[in-house]
Amino acid sequence: MSETSGYPRHWEADVLLRDGQSAHLRPIAPDDRELLVDFYEQVSAESKYLRFFAPMPHLSERDIQRFTDVDHHERVAFVLTVAQKMIAVGRFDTLPHEAGEPVVAEVAFLVQDAHQGRGIAQLLLEHLAQAGRERGVDKFEAEVLPENVRMIQIFREAGYQVAGGYEDGVMRLVFPIDATDTSVNVMQAREHRAEAASIQNFFNARSVAVIGASRRQDTIGQTLVRNLVLGDYQGRVYVVNPAATSVAGLPAYPAVGDIPDDVDIAIVAVPSDAVPDVVLDCAAKGVHGLVVVSSGFAETGDEGRQRQRRLVGLARSYGLRLIGPNCLGIINTAGQYSLNASLAPVMPPRGRAGFFCQSGALGVAILEKVGRRGLGLSTFVSAGNRADVSGNDLLQYWEEDDSTEVVLLYLESIGNPRKFSRVARRVSRRKPVIAVKSGRSTQGVPMGHAVRSMQAPQAAVDAMFRQAGVIQVDTLDEMFDVAQLVAHQPLPRGRRVAVVGNSDALGLLAADAAASVGLVAKEPVALGADASAEDFEEALDAAIDDPEVDSVVAVFIPPLNTSGAEVAHVLAAVGEQSDKPLVSSFLGVEGIPELLRVPDVAGSTAGRGSVPSYPAVEAAVRALARVVDYAEWKRKPEGDLVQPDEVDIGRARSLVNRVLVERPEGRELGFTELRDLLDAYGISMWERHEVATEQEAVDAAEKLGYDVVLKATAEHLRQRPDLAHVWRNIDTEAEMRDAWQTMHGLIDHPEAAGFIVQKVAEPGVPVSIAGMEDPLFGPVVSFGVSGAATELLGDRSYRIPPMHGGEAAEMVREIKAAPLLFGYRGSEKVDVDAVEWLLLRIAQLKNDLPQVRAVDLNLVLVGADGATVLNAVGRVEPVADARSDWFTRRMSAVTGDTLHG
Numbered sequence: 031m032s033e034t035s036g037y038p039r040h041w042e043a044d045v046l047l048r049d050g051q052s053a054h055l056r057p058i059a060p061d062d063r064e065l066l067v068d069f070y071e072q073v074s075a076e077s078k079y080l081r082f083f084a085p086m087p088h089l090s091e092r093d094i095q096r097f098t099d100v101d102h103h104e105r106v107a108f109v110l111t112v113a114q115k116m117i118a119v120g121r122f123d124t125l126p127h128e129a130g131e132p133v134v135a136e137v138a139f140l141v142q143d144a145h146q147g148r149g150i151a152q153l154l155l156e157h158l159a160q161a162g163r164e165r166g167v168d169k170f171e172a173e174v175l176p177e178n179v180r181m182i183q184i185f186r187e188a189g190y191q192v193a194g195g196y197e198d199g200v201m202r203l204v205f206p207i208d209a210t211d212t213s214v215n216v217m218q219a220r221e222h223r224a225e226a227a228s229i230q231n232f233f234n235a236r237s238v239a240v241i242g243a244s245r246r247q248d249t250i251g252q253t254l255v256r257n258l259v260l261g262d263y264q265g266r267v268y269v270v271n272p273a274a275t276s277v278a279g280l281p282a283y284p285a286v287g288d289i290p291d292d293v294d295i296a297i298v299a300v301p302s303d304a305v306p307d308v309v310l311d312c313a314a315k316g317v318h319g320l321v322v323v324s325s326g327f328a329e330t331g332d333e334g335r336q337r338q339r340r341l342v343g344l345a346r347s348y349g350l351r352l353i354g355p356n357c358l359g360i361i362n363t364a365g366q367y368s369l370n371a372s373l374a375p376v377m378p379p380r381g382r383a384g385f386f387c388q389s390g391a392l393g394v395a396i397l398e399k400v401g402r403r404g405l406g407l408s409t410f411v412s413a414g415n416r417a418d419v420s421g422n423d424l425l426q427y428w429e430e431d432d433s434t435e436v437v438l439l440y441l442e443s444i445g446n447p448r449k450f451s452r453v454a455r456r457v458s459r460r461k462p463v464i465a466v467k468s469g470r471s472t473q474g475v476p477m478g479h480a481v482r483s484m485q486a487p488q489a490a491v492d493a494m495f496r497q498a499g500v501i502q503v504d505t506l507d508e509m510f511d512v513a514q515l516v517a518h519q520p521l522p523r524g525r526r527v528a529v530v531g532n533s534d535a536l537g538l539l540a541a542d543a544a545a546s547v548g549l550v551a552k553e554p555v556a557l558g559a560d561a562s563a564e565d566f567e568e569a570l571d572a573a574i575d576d577p578e579v580d581s582v583v584a585v586f587i588p589p590l591n592t593s594g595a596e597v598a599h600v601l602a603a604v605g606e607q608s609d610k611p612l613v614s615s616f617l618g619v620e621g622i623p624e625l626l627r628v629p630d631v632a633g634s635t636a637g638r639g640s641v642p643s644y645p646a647v648e649a650a651v652r653a654l655a656r657v658v659d660y661a662e663w664k665r666k667p668e669g670d671l672v673q674p675d676e677v678d679i680g681r682a683r684s685l686v687n688r689v690l691v692e693r694p695e696g697r698e699l700g701f702t703e704l705r706d707l708l709d710a711y712g713i714s715m716w717e718r719h720e721v722a723t724e725q726e727a728v729d730a731a732e733k734l735g736y737d738v739v740l741k742a743t744a745e746h747l748r749q750r751p752d753l754a755h756v757w758r759n760i761d762t763e764a765e766m767r768d769a770w771q772t773m774h775g776l777i778d779h780p781e782a783a784g785f786i787v788q789k790v791a792e793p794g795v796p797v798s799i800a801g802m803e804d805p806l807f808g809p810v811v812s813f814g815v816s817g818a819a820t821e822l823l824g825d826r827s828y829r830i831p832p833m834h835g836g837e838a839a840e841m842v843r844e845i846k847a848a849p850l851l852f853g854y855r856g857s858e859k860v861d862v863d864a865v866e867w868l869l870l871r872i873a874q875l876k877n878d879l880p881q882v883r884a885v886d887l888n889l890v891l892v893g894a895d896g897a898t899v900l901n902a903v904g905r906v907e908p909v910a911d912a913r914s915d916w917f918t919r920r921m922s923a924v925t926g927d928t929l930h931g
Contacts, residue, residue, distance in 0.1 A: 038102050041161055043920035044346045045110075048149035048220070050228030051318065051349040052921065055157060058107040058119065062098050065109070069116035074143045080178045081140045083200070097121070106135075106161050108154055112349045113313060117145045120154030122162060122170065132168040134204070139181070149220060151184045156217055156918045159207040163917075172203045189213030209917045218452070221919045222426050228351045229419070229427035231318040233362040233409055235294035236265045238371060239286050239317070241308050242299035242324075243269035243277040250299045250323060252278065253373055254359070261361075261370030261377045268293065286311045295319045297359065297371050302326030302337060305355070306344055313348035320345060321371055322354035323390075328415045329356050342417045346921065357414025358390035361397075364408040364433035372412065379635040381406015382517050384431065386424045387440035388413050396440070399506065403621030405514050406635035408433040420922065422449050429457045436517045438509060439465040439500075445922060447491070448808040451498045451830050458499030462516040462660060465500050466509050467491070484806040486828070493828040494807070497837060499663045501656050511653040514622055514642040519611040521661040524580035527654065528573040529554040531585025532561040536615065540583050540647040547655035552579065559589050563596035570604045570612070581658070583650055584614040584641075598625030606639030611657070613650045616643040669835025672711075672874040679878050682710040686881045689906045696883065696907030704904045707882070711871045716900045718786045724770045728763050730787035736761045737790050740769045742783035743901060755783075759790060791900060794893035795850050795860050799868050800886040801831075801876035803907075809876035813869060815847040816889055831877035838866040838873070851892065864897035865890075880916075883907040 042056040058066075070078075070089050078086050089097070100107050100121070107121035122135040137158055139151045162170065174181050182201065186192050189212035190205040238258060243251040251271070255278045258267050268291075269277040272284040283289050286296060286308070296312050298305060302324050312320060327338035338355065345352045353360060359372025363380040370377045374393065378400045385400075385407055387393050393412035400407055408431070413419055421439050428434045437457065444450055444467070454463055484491075495502040503509050527549045529540045537554030544551035555573065557565050566586070573582045586597050594617055605612045606628045616623060622636040623643055630637030644650035685707055689697065699707065705715045719730035731738045742755040755777075757769035774780040796816035804810050807830060814826035827841040842848065842865055853859040868890065876882060882904060889901040 036102055038161075041108070041157065043157065043918070044922075045153050045919055046221075046224040046228055046921060047153070048147075048224055048227065050224060050226075050231050050351070051112075051148075052228075052346045052351060053117070053150075053349060054111045054347055055108055055153065055920075056111070057102060058098055058100060058109050058121075060098050062109060062116070063094050065111075065116040066094060066098055066119070069119070069142065072142050072144070073140060077140065077143055077146075080175055080181070081138065083173075083175060103165055106158065106165065108157055108161075110150055110154065111347070114347065117142050118150045118154060120151070120158055122158050122167070124165075124167060125171070133166055134169045134171050135162055135167045137170040137172050139184075146180075149224065151181070152188065152220060153919060155184065155188055159209075160918045162207050163209075167207060169204055169206050174201045174203060175199075176201050187216065189216035214917065217917065217919060222429070222453075224919070225423050225426035226430065228319070229423055231351070232295055232321070232353065232360055233369065233427075234367065235318075235369065235371075236367060237268065237292060237294050238263070238265060238369070239268040239270055239289060239293045239296045240299065241270040241286060241296050241312075243271050243274075243282065245271070245274050245277050250373065253375075254297050254299060254323070254371070255280065257370045257372060257374065257377075262368050263370065265294075265367045265369075266291065286315050286317065289315070293317050295321060295371070298322045298324055298354075300324055302334070302355070305341055309341065309344050309348065309350065313350060317350065319351045320353070321357065321359055322352060323357055323359060323373060323414075324354075325356045327355045328417070338415060338417050345418065352418040353411065354414040355417060356390065358393040358412030360412075361407070361410040363406075364431075372410075374410075376401060378410065379404070379406040381408060381635050382433065382435040383407050383438050383513055384409045384424065384428045384434040384436070385438040385440075386411050386413065386421045388416050388442045389440075390414055392440065396506065399510060403510055403514060404624075404627065404635045405510060405517065405622065416443075416445070418922070420445060422446060422453055425450075425453045425457050425463070429453075429460060435461050436513055437461060437463040438513055439463065440506065440509070441465055441467050444491075444806075447494055447806060448830065451494050454498040454500050458660075459664065462512075462657075463498075463500045464509050464512050464516075465495065465502055466504070466506060467495070467502060484804060486802070486804040486807050486810045487824070489824065489826065490804075490807065490810050490812070490828040490830070494830045496663075497829055499660065501660050503656065508649075508652070508656075510621075511642075511644060511649050512656045515611065515613060515653050515657055516660075518622065518628075518636060518638060518640040518642060519605065519613070520609055521664070522581040522611050522654070522658050523661070525549050525658050525662075526578055526580045527551045527583060527651070528576065528579040528581075529583045529585065530557065530566070530569045530573055531555070531583075531587075531615075532557045532559055532566075532589060533585055533587050536585045536587065536647055540585060540615075540651055543648045543651040544583075544655075547652055549651065549655055549658065561589070563600050566597050567600045567604070570600065574604065574608045574610055574612075579610065581611045581613070581654055582608075583647065583654070584612060584616070585647055586614065586616050588617060595625060598623070601641045602626050602628060602639075605641035608639075611654065612641055613654055614641050614643045615645070615647045615650055616641075618645045619643045620645045666836055669837070669839070671832060671834055672870050676712060677871075677874060677878075678710040682707055682875070682879060685710070686879055686906055690881060690908060694908065696881075696905065699904040699906060704885075704902055707875075707885075707904065708899070708902065711875050713868065713871050713887075713899060715902060716788055716791060716898050718788045718901075721785050721787055722781075724767060727770050727785065727787055728766050731760060731763070731766050734787065734789050738766075738787050739790055740766065740773065741786050741788065741901075742773065742777060742780075743786055744782060744784045747777065747783060788900065791891050791898045792893045792895070794891035794898070797851075797865060797890050797892055797897075798886065798888045799865075799872050799890060800884070800888070801872045801882070802884045803876070803880055803882065808880065809873070811841075811869065811873045811876060813841045813865075814845055815850060820847065829873065831873040833870060833873035833877075835866065835870065838869040841869055842866060858894050860892040860894060861896050862892075865892055868897060868899075880909045881906050 104124040110118040118141040120139040122137040124135045141150045192205040194203045240254045268289045269282045271282040274282045328335040362369040527544050531537045534556045541551040626641040627636040628639040721727040740757045747755040798816045800812045809831045812826045812828050814820045825846045827844045885904040887902045891898045
């Protein structure tokens with residue numbers, strides 16, 4: 031059905047239910063009559079009574095017509111389907127109202143009894159509320175029988191302010207549907223539980239079917255079976271091969287439906303054109319999830335990309351989650367069922383790090399590195415083309431997984447950075463998240479990870495990682511360097527480092543390396559080449575006990591008369607007992623050497639207190655610096671957000687909507703419109719008069735009382751330092767006429783210069799504050815000192831809204847030109863608080879109004895007593911789908927080029 035027919039296709043969504051299974055939500059349509067009748071027949075008499083307050087064993091023809099024929103404006107209805115069958119319906123009908131009164135709609139749900147308790151009504155309420163907000167509805171009203179306790183609880187737990195009363199034995203609940211912090215937090219908490227549950231279904235699988243298992247050696251199917259069996263999997267393994275009676279000593283079944291017992295997940299290794307039939311077989315069997323190692327999908331080009339979209343759509347329509355296709359598989363070392371459902375020949379040692387990557391070939395190398403370093407993993411996922419399950423899903427799972435203390439991500443692309451930032455920020459508060467971001471310019475598109483283009487600069491991506499507390503590194507080796515530290519040693523309390531070693535040269539090298547990465551190194555403790563184990567113990571204990579030391583770097587090279595084993599025992603003993611991190615360069619060894627490991631009762635390769643070693647002291651110090659930055663991020667108070675009562679969101683939205691009604695494709699905002707928009711957020715613009723003639727300039731100056739400036743505002747003139755676009759301190763009519771004529775003589779095409787007259791503002795440092803709507807990121811805010819030098823050098827800071835006060839303070843201080851604001855070379859310090867205040871207001875505006883494509887306070891003068899907004903520009907455009915999961919839970923899209931997870 032097309033959008034032009036009135037069917038709102040953008041309301042369609044794949045969603046996850048509470049148990050981690052998927053379903054499809056969409057607006058109801060007239061051709062759903064048979065589906066509705068079949069659905070209603072499966073609803074119990076009690077549920078029908080609670081919905082309609084009367085016995086209604088069957089729907090009349092009139093009921094069917096009324097329920098399926100809606101206008102998607104005054105009357106809106108959604109259905110939830112699994113396997114092409116309707117399992118729930120929810121709707122609202124707008125009640126009559128007078129002009130100017132709040133718009134109220136009556137809302138109701140009906141869920142088949144077999145599917146109750148899966149969080150369906152909550153999902154329907156979220157999506158109906160979002161549709162209601164789009165259609166101008168202010169409040170929902172629901173009439174509920176008092177004995178319908180479950181429905182009453184659904185409304186009260188949704189996070190809205192619900193008021194209620196009794197009338198004629200019916201409870202009437204009324205609540206405004208504007209999204210609140212509480213309702214958004216409730217939605218995100220439910221999203222977290224559902225996505226975590228969907229991943230748990232894979233890792234806790236009690237039975238696995240390998241579909242495409244072969245009797246031939248060195249085939250993918252044979253490898254999968256062998257790895258499952260040799261990986262000491264405690265669950266049941268089934269093989270599916272219609273041409274064989276047994277594979278690897280296990281009986282083979284012609285199809286998954288012929289397996290006599292339940293199957294939790296299926297590993298699919300059949301040709302790409304046969305995968306859809308496998309999905310249907312697995313859905314009929316009741317399989318929970320698929321791991322598709324088969325290739326021939328998006329990585330092969332447009333035809334494969336279309337095949338991949340059909341695959342994901344089919345899997346989701348039947349309630350299945352999918353890892354892959356073209357993936358290496360999954361591994362779980364930590365659960366009750368030790369699971370190697372992958373093509374990896376070696377099961378990694380058990381550890382406390384969870385690892386997500388996309389490339390299958392890279393996954394093998396990663397697992398080999400893990401084994402060599404003695405790091406150990408709890409769980410591992412190679413998602414291949416990442417068509418469904420993504421890094422965001424794994425973050426949701428690992429957040430509360432007790433077996434995972436460190437999260438490792440190798441990201442070739444980020445399909446939904448806004449969600450990644452939100453989830454990673456929460457996870458990073460509980461456990462370190464370390465990420466390598468490759469494909470920094472390509473976003474991974476050539477590798478089959480189809481995502482929207484990104485317009486924000488790479489600096490904005492890096493800022494997003496820092497803002498979320500993610501430890502971003504450049505290489506896999508550096509990722510493991512950091513991981514082995516945070517997995518085994520405590521976080522440092524500061525930046526002060528002590529260096530202890532038996533090599534003067536390496537000690538000085540370590541101190542220099544520390545200084546280069548922002549650490550404060552004390553004078554190295556040089557023990558001498560003939561230092562004994564006792565000497566090391568005494569020096570390390572002194573460093574650990576020193577209140578001026580936050581972490582210790584130990585350097586040990588093999589002397590002639592001392593056993594490395596003796597020093598290793600000292601390092602291990604100190605590392606186990608210390609509450610400060612201890613890292614080492616022990617005999618140039620990389621990883622967690624056997625001699626430096628502390629046994630772990632859980633059976634990991636190395637336990638807490640084990641001392642990581644690095645082949646070079648520079649690597650040790652660099653890893654330590656990354657961890658120090660993370661520890662500082664965790665300790666920082668987030669600061670305050672802009673409070674809702676400090677802005678007039680309603681007035682701002684009305685203004686934006688009026689512009690889009692007039693010009694649906696969007697346009698630049700005029701000065702008056704922009705002034706009113708900013709005023710709704712408490713931002714005042716300096717008075718200005720647009721002038722087109724010399725006489726208009728004189729009249730404007732007289733109106734302002736002179737002491738004015740004549741300014742050309744066109745973008746191409748403001749960015750040209752060789753062109754004078756401002757004439758200051760005009761005090762008389764003659765001076766204004768002279769300024770007008772002189773500037774017209776200097777500027778080509780002065781009719782396009784956009785001249786304005788303004789009162790002279792107090793002197794200050796010129797800065798710019800900008801907000802933009804990125805197709806991939808959503809809102810992005812930037813800050814810098816105004817001028818060509820800033821533009822040429824890229825000296826701007828970036829953040830992703832919503833922003834806290836502490837983040838605004840960081841933005842101001844991290845640009846290279848920041849000293850200009852803090853009394854550079856004896857100049858007066860400016861009102862930095864005023865700049866931070868403006869940053870928070872622009873961030874809030876962009877967070878609230880995605881239709882504001884860009885807003886740029888391109889000239890703000892910041893003086894000692896405040897900031898004056900002298901010039902600004904803005905543009906309004908219709909909303910794309912960059913924030914499709916803003917107020918509603920929905921899985922990544924599988925149509926167009928918007929595969930994003």
